[in-house]
Amino acid sequence: MPSLRTAEAAISISPNPLINALGWLIGLVVACGIVVINSETHTDLAPTILYITLLLMAANLFSINAVISIALMCILLLTAMFLYNGGYQRWDSTTGFFRCLTALSAITFLALRSKYAADRLRLNEVYLIGAQRLSQTGSVGFRGDGEEMSWSDESARIFEYPLTQPPTAAMVVARTHPDDLASVYEVFAKAARHEPLIEIKHRLLMPDGRIKHVHMIASPLFKQQESCEYLGAIMDITASKEAETALFCAQAQLAHVTRVTSLGELAASIAHEVNQPLSAITSSGEACRRWLDRPVPDLNEALQSLDRIIASSCRASDVISRIRALSRKCDPLRQPESLNNIVSETLGLVQQEMAHHNISPQVELLAFSGQVQVDRVQMQQVIINLIINACHAMGAVKVRDRVLHVRTWISDDEAVVEVADQGSGIAADVLPSLFTPFFTTKESGLGMGLSICRSIIDFHGGRIWATSTVGQGTSFKFALPLLTSGGAN
Numbered sequence: 001m002p003s004l005r006t007a008e009a010a011i012s013i014s015p016n017p018l019i020n021a022l023g024w025l026i027g028l029v030v031a032c033g034i035v036v037i038n039s040e041t042h043t044d045l046a047p048t049i050l051y052i053t054l055l056l057m058a059a060n061l062f063s064i065n066a067v068i069s070i071a072l073m074c075i076l077l078l079t080a081m082f083l084y085n086g087g088y089q090r091w092d093s094t095t096g097f098f099r100c101l102t103a104l105s106a107i108t109f110l111a112l113r114s115k116y117a118a119d120r121l122r123l124n125e126v127y128l129i130g131a132q133r134l135s136q137t138g139s140v141g142f143r144g145d146g147e148e149m150s151w152s153d154e155s156a157r158i159f160e161y162p163l164t165q166p167p168t169a170a171m172v173v174a175r176t177h178p179d180d181l182a183s184v185y186e187v188f189a190k191a192a193r194h195e196p197l198i199e200i201k202h203r204l205l206m207p208d209g210r211i212k213h214v215h216m217i218a219s220p221l222f223k224q225q226e227s228c229e230y231l232g233a234i235m236d237i238t239a240s241k242e243a244e245t246a247l248f249c250a251q252a253q254l255a256h257v258t259r260v261t262s263l264g265e266l267a268a269s270i271a272h273e274v275n276q277p278l279s280a281i282t283s284s285g286e287a288c289r290r291w292l293d294r295p296v297p298d299l300n301e302a303l304q305s306l307d308r309i310i311a312s313s314c315r316a317s318d319v320i321s322r323i324r325a326l327s328r329k330c331d332p333l334r335q336p337e338s339l340n341n342i343v344s345e346t347l348g349l350v351q352q353e354m355a356h357h358n359i360s361p362q363v364e365l366l367a368f369s370g371q372v373q374v375d376r377v378q379m380q381q382v383i384i385n386l387i388i389n390a391c392h393a394m395g396a397v398k399v400r401d402r403v404l405h406v407r408t409w410i411s412d413d414e415a416v417v418e419v420a421d422q423g424s425g426i427a428a429d430v431l432p433s434l435f436t437p438f439f440t441t442k443e444s445g446l447g448m449g450l451s452i453c454r455s456i457i458d459f460h461g462g463r464i465w466a467t468s469t470v471g472q473g474t475s476f477k478f479a480l481p482l483l484t485s486g487g488a489n
């Protein structure tokens with residue numbers, strides 16, 4: 001981890017004692033030299049002041065204390081020289097001495113001011129470099145036409161170029177991942193159009209094959225008719241991207257495990273779903289055989305039986321492929337889907353489960369043309385989870401009251417799905433913990449279902465929430481951003 005100490009080492013704000021002592025020594029030698037030479041040659045005081053000015057300028061390299069000490073030493077030596085030469089006996093030399101003293105004080109004041117400003121500047125630079133190191137954020141400056149560019153050491157470090165190599169747009173392009181080149185060229189185009197804010201997140205491909213993720217944000221510093229100078233920050237977000245990816249993988253794996261677990265719960269239901277078309281195939285096959293077994297085979301009826309066999313086997317294979325999709329371990333694939341279709345398909349999968357619990361579903365699917373960008377399997381997982389929970393919650397309710405409402409509608413620019421039961425309900429103090437991992441009130445519960453539902457809905461840019469009244473039932477709703485503004489038909 002880069003540290004502030006490293007940055008301080010790069011720019012020293014307080015010179016070490018050796019340099020201070022050296023400053024003293026040089027000051028003493030030069031001042032004494034000036035005094036001796038001037039007293040021997042009886043030179044005017046003005047050139048002496050010039051030398052001393054140079055000395056003070058040189059002292060700018062040292063600490064403020066050294067500058068004050070050198071200035072005081074010079075004033076003392078000047079006074080001693082004035083007294084030694086008996087200058088006080090002549091009026092013109094006395095006035096000259098005081099003029100020099102005034103000039104020297106003014107020069108000392110200016111030298112101190114510049115020294116103070118320089119020190120503050122160096123301190124700020126240390127803070128800036130330290131902060132850039134710690135946050136792994138470099139600064140960058142570039143002209144809108146891409147002709148001139150400059151960056152801080154941290155930026156050079158992020159792009160892994162030598163600190164001394166002046167940056168160019170070509171160097172940035174050379175490090176950009178080939179798949180992200182178009183986005184980088186788009187940034188150049190935006191800069192050429194002098195756009196007020198430029199932001200890009202892209203990948204770098206290092207010569208050794210490593211991938212880095214960077215986030216750059218820039219806005220114009222100076223904007224004139226023809227040219228525009230941008231100032232930006234480049235952040236190395238590789239670590240957070242990797243953590244995000246690891247979290248995403250872990251969530252996907254967990255989602256898969258719980259999906260398979262709930263499939264286990266649905267086994268009876270699934271068996272029934274597959275069994276129905278299989279029975280239909282058997283009876284249609286037998287019918288077909290009878291039509292053909294006649295003295296005069298009825299080919300027409302036999303053909304119709306064959307058509308029914310084909311349709312039933314298609315239904316069976318459809319059910320199996322839906323179940324296979326649910327149990328398959330694959331990366332989420334978001335594509336435009338109709339939420340109504342997903343809800344209907346999912347209801348088909350849990351139909352027998354509901355029948356088993358004597359639950360009558362009341363489905364109100366609002367026909368809407370708007371679509372959502374979702375992973376179909378993950379959405380099914382959310383709905384199955386909510387329905388299974390609702391079935392459990394209505395276990396203790398009178399059979400005639402076991403009604404499950406499943407509704408969809410559009411609200412503003414969101415598609416909303418509701419799964420509402422008339423079960424036990426949830427106490428108000430428990431509601432906030434519902435979506436917390438491992439929260440369960442069931443003896444054999446894992447407490448991951450709702451937590452996974454939330455991470456799936458979050459991944460899709462939506463939101464999920466619950467409202468409940470103890471003894472009356474619970475309603476779970478989730479809303480997803482609409483892909484197109486179709487609205488209800």
Ligand code: ADP
Nearest residue numbers: 389390393440441442445446447448449450474
């Ligand atoms: P699990 O079902 O394994 O307990 P979930 O995360 O799916 O895990 O649910 C967490 C808890 O939320 C459940 O244990 C239950 O107490 C409560 N809960 C979920 N859905 C309902 C519901 N429809 N009615 C009442 N309580 C519910």
